[in-house]
Amino acid sequence: MTDRYAVVGNPIEHSKSPQIHEQFARQTGEDLLYTKQKIELGEFESQVHRFFEHGGKGLNVTVPFKEEAFELAKVLTLRAQTAGAVNTLAIQPDGTLLGDNTDGAGLVLDLKNHQVTLAGKRILILGAGGAVKGVLKPLLDEQPAELVIANRTLAKAEALAEQFGDSTTAYGFDDLHGQFDLIINGTSASLAGELPPIPPSVVRKRSGPAAATIGYDMMYGAGVTVFNHWMLHQGAEQVIDGLGMLVGQAAEAFYVWRGIKPKTAEVITMLRQDRRRG
Ligand code: NDP
Numbered sequence: 563m564t565d566r567y568a569v570v571g572n573p574i575e576h577s578k579s580p581q582i583h584e585q586f587a588r589q590t591g592e593d594l595l596y597t598k599q600k601i602e603l604g605e606f607e608s609q610v611h612r613f614f615e616h617g618g619k620g621l622n623v624t625v626p627f628k629e630e631a632f633e634l635a636k637v638l639t640l641r642a643q644t645a646g647a648v649n650t651l652a653i654q655p656d657g658t659l660l661g662d663n664t665d666g667a668g669l670v671l672d673l674k675n676h677q678v679t680l681a682g683k684r685i686l687i688l689g690a691g692g693a694v695k696g697v698l699k700p701l702l703d704e705q706p707a708e709l710v711i712a713n714r715t716l717a718k719a720e721a722l723a724e725q726f727g728d729s730t731t732a733y734g735f736d737d738l739h740g741q742f743d744l745i746i747n748g749t750s751a752s753l754a755g756e757l758p759p760i761p762p763s764v765v766r767k768r769s770g771p772a773a774a775t776i777g778y779d780m781m782y783g784a785g786v787t788v789f790n791h792w793m794l795h796q797g798a799e800q801v802i803d804g805l806g807m808l809v810g811q812a813a814e815a816f817y818v819w820r821g822i823k824p825k826t827a828e829v830i831t832m833l834r835q836d837r838r839r840g
Contacts, residue, residue, distance in 0.1 A: 566617065567596040567819065570609065571624035574600045578833060579622055582812045585832060586824035594619075594820070606630045614653050620819040621651040622812070628663075628692055635661025645696040650815040662818050665693060666700030668811030669746075669780070675810075675826070676802055678744060678776055680704035686742040687711050688735075688758045689749035690718035693780055697748065698726050712738055712760065714749075735759050741766040744776045745798075747789040752781040755788050767797030774799035780807060784837055805837075806830050 569579040575598075583596035601609045606627045613621060623631040631648035632638070636658040642648050648661035673680065685706045687694055690713035702709060709726075712733045713719035719732035735758055742764055749758050768774040777793030782805040786794070790801035809826045817823045 563617075565594045565619045567594055567620045567622075568613065568618065569596075569598050569622040569624060570601050570606075570613075571627060572600055572603065574598045574624070577624065578808065579812060581833070581836075582809055582829055583816065585829045586813065586816045589824050589828070590816075590820070590822045592820050592822065601627065607634055610634060610651065614659070619653055620815070622815055623649050623651060625692075631661060635659050637661065639663070641666060641699055644699040647692050647696055649696070649811065650818055652818055660818075662815070663696050664811040664814035664818070665807070666697035667814045668809070669697045669778075669807045670700045670704060671810035671813070671826070672802070672806030673744075673778070675806060676800070678778075678802075680706050680744070682707050683743035684708045684740070685710070686738070686745045686760075686764060688745070688747045688760065689713055690715070690722050691748070691750065694748040695722065697746075698722065698730070702726060702729065710738070710742070712758075714758070736761075738764050740764070742775055743773070744778065745793065746778045746780065747787075748780050750781075752779060752783075752787050752789050757788055757792055762796050765793060765796040765798055768799060769797065777801040778804075780804040782808065805833060809833070 569577050577598050580596050580598050587594050628647035635648055637660045639662045642661045642663040645663040650662040650664050652660045654660050683706045709730045711719040711722050712735050716734045723730045723732035738760055751758050765775045775798050777790050777798045779787040779789040781787050782803040787803055793801050809830050813824050813826050
C-alpha cells in the first residue's frame with residue numbers, strides 16, 4: 563500500500579510542500595502520497611492521532627502548531643529539543659511518535675549550496691521567534707566566530723543568547739554596531755512588507771577591500787524580498803531568499819521518513835520557474 567504523508571497547518575492553502583515531496587518521490591522512485599491538510603485551532607492533537615491511526619506515516623507541521631507538535635512527540639531528536647519546536651513527525655516501528663526539527667538543517671544546506679562559509683564568520687540574525695530558535699544550533703555547529711541575535715523585543719533575544727551560550731550575544735536593533743559577514747532575516751516583518759530597523763552600517767559594502775556582507779531572508783516571494791532589496795541597496799555582495807531553505811528542510815524530512823536524501827537543486831529551479839509564471 564502507498565505510504566501517506568501530509569503537511570498540516572493553518573493556513574495551509576499556499577503550502578508548496580506537496581509539490582516538493584512529489585518531486586522528491588519521483589526523483590528517488592519512492593512510492594508515497596503527500597497531501598496538505600488544514601487543522602482548526604484546538605484540534606491539532608486529535609487530528610494528528612487520527613492521521614496516524616489511519617495508517618499515515620509522517621507529517622510536516624507548520625505555523626501555528628510547531629510547539630504543540632513538540633509537546634505531542636514521545637521521542638525528540640536533539641535538534642528538536644534545542645529548538646523547542648517540531649516540524650517533522652514520524653511514526654516509528656514500535657508505534658511511538660518521533661519529533662524532529664529540520665528547519666535549521668535546511669538553512670545550513672541552502673547556505674552551503676550557495677558556497678556561503680560560516681566557520682569563523684560574524685553572523686547577525688534578526689528575530690527571536692520560532693524560526694530563529696530552530697536554526698541557532700545548526701548555525702552554531704558550523705562554528706562561526708560570533709553569532710549576534712537582534713530582536714524588537716530585546717528580552718527574547720537575551721533569553722536565546724543565554725540558552726545558546728558563549729559565542730552568542732543579544733542586542734536591540736538600535737544598538738547594533740560593527741559589520742557582519744552574513745545577515746539573516748528571521749523576522750516576520752517581511753510578510754507585511756516591512757523592514758527590521760537595523761542601521762545601514764552593519765552591512766560591509768562591495769566597494770571595499772574585504773568581502774561584502776551576504777544577506778539571507780528566510781522569507782521568499784514572487785520577487786526580491788523587501789529585506790533583500792534593502793541589503794542590495796546598502797551594497798551587499800549577494801542576497802538569497804528562503805525558498806532553498808524550504809526545499810532543504812523538506813529534503814531533511816524526506817530523509818527522516820524514507821532514509822534517502824533527495825537532491826534539492828532541480829526542485830528549487832522548478833519552483834522558481836513556477837513562481838515566474840505566477
Ligand atoms: P514568529 O511569529 O515566531 O516570530 C516573529 C519574529 O519577527 C519575532 O522575533 C518578532 O519580534 C519579529 N517581528 C515581527 N514583526 C516585526 C517587525 N515589524 N519589525 C521587526 N521585527 C518583527 O515567526 P517565525 O519565527 O515562525 O517566522 C519568521 C519568518 O521566517 C517568517 O517570515 C517565515 O515565513 C519565515 N520562515 C521561513 C522558513 C523557510 O523554510 N524558508 C521556515 C520557517 C519560517 P518580537 O519578538 O518583538 O515580536
